[in-house]
Each structure stands twice: as C-alpha cells, then as structure tokens.
Amino acid sequence: MSIRLGVNPLLWTNDDLPLLGDETPLTQCLAEAKRAGYEGVEMGRKFPTTFDELGPLLGHEHLALASGWYSSNLLERDVNEEIEAMQPHLALMKATGVTAMVFCETARCVHLDRSMPVSRRPRLTGADWQQLAPRLDAIGDYLAGEGVRLAYHHHMGTPIQSTDDVARLMDATGDHVGLLFDAGHCAFAGGDPLDWLGRWGERIVHVHCKDVRDAVVRRSHNRNASFLDAVVDGVFAIPGDGSLDFDAILARLAKIGYDGWLVTEAETDPSVSPSWPLAERSYRYLRDTARRAGFSLAAAA
Template sequence: MSRQTMFPKGAVKFGITPTGWVNDDFLDIDTGIPFEQIVSEMALAGFEGCSRGHKYPSDAATLKRALDMRGLVISEPWVSTYFTINDMKEQTFKSFEQEIQFLKEMQSGDLVLAELGGSSHQQPIALVPNAPKFSDEQWRKLADGLNELGHKANCHGVKMCYHHHMGTGVMTMDEIARFAELTDPDCVHFCLDTGHLFFAGGDNLEFIRLYGDRIRHVHLKNIRKEVMDYSLANDLSFKEAILKGVFTVPGDPAGCLDFKEILQALADKQFEGWLIVEAEQNPAVATPLLYAQMARKYLEEVTGL
C-alpha cells in the first residue's frame, strides 16, 4: 500500500537555512560552528537543500562539491534590494546579476529578495515603531524596480520570490496588499515567511487564501508567542527578540503556529517548491542539530514526506 502524502510526491522539497547554527544579520550570534559541520548536520537531519550563509565557500565550484558530498543543493541565495533610497539602483541590479550567475553555477534554487531601504531590522532600535512607511514615490520605485528584476529572472528561468520582512516597508498585511497590487504576478512571486507574517500581525491562512497562486517559496518559521508579545510591548530590536528566543522551528511545542493547517492550505493551493525550515536562534541555547531533527521529523509526520 502506498503511503498517503499531503503533497504529490516530487511537488515539494525540504530545506533549511543556516540561521540555527549562525546568524547572517548579526555575526556575533555565533558559537564557532564551521561550515562543514553546518552542512553535515543539515544532511544528517534529513534535509535535501539549504540556503547560503556567510560561512559558506565563496567559490561556487568548491561549495557545490561540498554540498554534493552530502546530498544537498542550494535552495536560495538572498538579494537585498534598495530601490526606496537614493542612488542604490545600480548596486541592487549588480547584486541581482551576481546571484543569478550563482544560481546558474549551482544548477538549483530560487532567488529570494526583500527591500531593505530604511529597514529597522538590522539596527539596535525598536523594530516595529521604526519600520519605514513608504511614500507613493517609494512604492512606485520599488514596484518598477522589482518588476524589471522579475522579468530578467524569468528570462533566466529563475523564480524570483519576494520575502515580506519584519522591520521593512513590506511587513503588514496592508503593505503586502499594496505590494501585490503594484507588482506583476507573472514575475514577482512571494516567499511566504510564516513567522514574520504572524509577528507583523498577519494571518498565514488568509495570506495563502489571497496570494496562494503567487507563493513559490516558503520559510517555515515558528513563533514563541509570549516572547513575541514581550518584544512588541517593550519595543525590542530584532536582535534582542532573537536572543530572547522569539523564533523556533515547526514541531517545537513551545511554538504557537499550527503548521498542519498552514501546510494543508498550501497543498490545497497546489503549492510546488521549496519548504524551508528557518529559525533564527542562538546556537548557545538551542542546539542546532537537535532543532533541525525536531523540525524534519515533524514535517515528515505531518506531510508524509
């Protein structure tokens, strides 16, 4: 008898980010775990892909060889865009072209990006009160820039997926709605981040209902609600919230998100693509391999895959 699965076999792939081992926004959240151990533990936990972190080899051939040895592929690189601030369009396009070339060399992955112009998330300041509010002109520049990049990505056969993000100008459901209206759905897709959306006051099931046809990439991030509430009430920075333990993995009983509902909603929308476990945690407190294994076991139980 064949095993019942939530998604058709081959429709989804499971990956993980290195943010449980070492943080890419805050380099001092690091216990010294080397690249080789990070990717070995990802493979040991049962994942088939990973996003790129700052400890990874810069040479694509060297990186691909290390990942091939462990049965891993790249699920996504990250591009920070800066269309809403002055004199950064050329640099944004340059970064985009570099990551497109990287994807070609790696022969795998989607392009995930977010607009970080004016973002508060990397600053030692209150996260939500200092998130930017874009003017009509900034919205136009953002949409025009992303639509142009999205068409370029399509020409390269790459899925370009926009990541709504805490501390940025595309954070809340209202901001996401304006973003969706202004951007081309044929080339600017969504990366749903379950934790960022909930942190910003959004509803994952509503997001999937509204934008399910545009979701091409998913970050599965869980939330410890009591830490989130404390962080918002006390105007913590993003880094302070991370160190308090606001994020955790699917399958952690301390998390509040119902991933059975979220994953079923995605399956009902015929989602195909990467499902990426992401939990920005302090590795000195949350043993990375333990949490990676916890997440993969849970996802197997829920999806049958």
C-alpha cells in the same frame, strides 16, 4: 504534489547577529543538515559565494542549494544598477540550480540595528511605491528571462512587513514578482498565515517554515523591542515548537498546489538550544506534517 525539504543555516549561525553561533563551522552545518534528512540548504553568511568553492562543499554532503538571500536597494538605485549588482549572486543561483531567489528590499531597514525598535521600520509613501513597484516588476521580468523566479521576502524591520504592505506589493506588481511566504514573519507582523495563503497563494514560489512564540511576540511589542532583541529573546522557533498550526498551514499550501521547497528556519542561539537536536526534530516534524497534508517528498529519507 511533490515538495522538497530544506533548512536554513540560521539553526547553526545567525546572519544578522554573529554572536549567535559564530563558533560553528559551515562543515558542521552541512553535515548535520544532511544527517537530519534534509535534501537542501539555503545560503548563510559563512557560505562561499562562488560555485567553484561552494559546489564541492554541497556535493560532499549530497545537498542541493534551495535558495539564497539577495538584499536589493531599489529605493536608492535604478533597475540597471540593481541588475549589475546582483550578477555574482545570480550566477551562483543559476550554477547551483536554484529556481526561486530570495529577494528583499532592504533600503532604510532597521532589522540589523539592535538599538532600533522594530516599530521604527520604514513606511513607504505613495511616491516610494510608484518608484519601487515598477522596478520590482522589471527585476522580476529580468530574472524570469534568466530562468529564476523572484521570491519576495516580507521581513520584520524592512519596508514590506505587514499585511497591508504585502497586499500593496501583490496589487502593484505582476506575476513575475513571486512571494516568499514566511509563516513566522507573517505572524510576528500581526498577520494571519491562513488569510495570507488564501489571498496570495497563487503567487507563492518559496516557503519558510518558521514558527513564533506568541508570548515573546507580545513581550516584544510591549517593550518596543528591536528585531534582534526579539530574536535573542526567542521569538522564533522551529516548526512545531511555537504557536502556529503547521498542519493547517501545510494543508492550505497543499490545497493551493504548492510544489516548491519547504525550508525550516528559526533564528536560535546554539549555546542555549544546540543545533543538532533542532535539525533532527524539525526534519521529522516537517516531513510528517507535509505527508499528513497530502504532499509527497521528492527525496524522502
């Protein structure tokens, strides 16, 4: 089993809360990601959105693009409208060799609103599911025809967040709707990462290795906090710096036969936790933990 190690630019610049790391240039993110040992990066808000602009930046650091987030709105628009809307992003994914596109339904979401408690996130009705599931299937089929897997990202504050949400998503859709497994969002939502891997491992096409701090999760729930307030409070951490057992998580992924990207991800404040030490330490931890689990690295440093 061969995996590739990537990192999300959230270590340098936050996508949802620009005040965290807004001063950090993209060139620093890319250079430090490569120097730490990572083979690839995911997209962030400072990344150019055309291959003509992004390709040379990645090439300069000899980095691959692991994937890029796409916000869908299938609860509000039909499949043809969504396919048309995603064309620029899909073109960039294909041009950079991405094989699994991060995909999240964001209609009615609350994770971008710091004044809105995450407990107020949208809950889907039976009628919502009857609309959303076949539309996701159609998008999954379309992307498969384009050579790209749909990697559905369960995410705090969005319509698909909890264990029950993911269970219904997996039951209601076919194999072309793959799952992005995010250990941190799973645990923050009250899920058990090993349970999720046991139930839906065969559908996993992309992995975010995000850790959580249990004490901050509890504090967030007690305060009925917003997602962004929890982020500022330090709910997420690089793998190995939080409460999750990544030896067990990666061992289970290896048992499943996972062979895609493992992407370090943690929403951090660079003014509190400088990016470079986190990038260097997270790479070493993820590399060593993956090797203990039985993975080989496609481009070990």
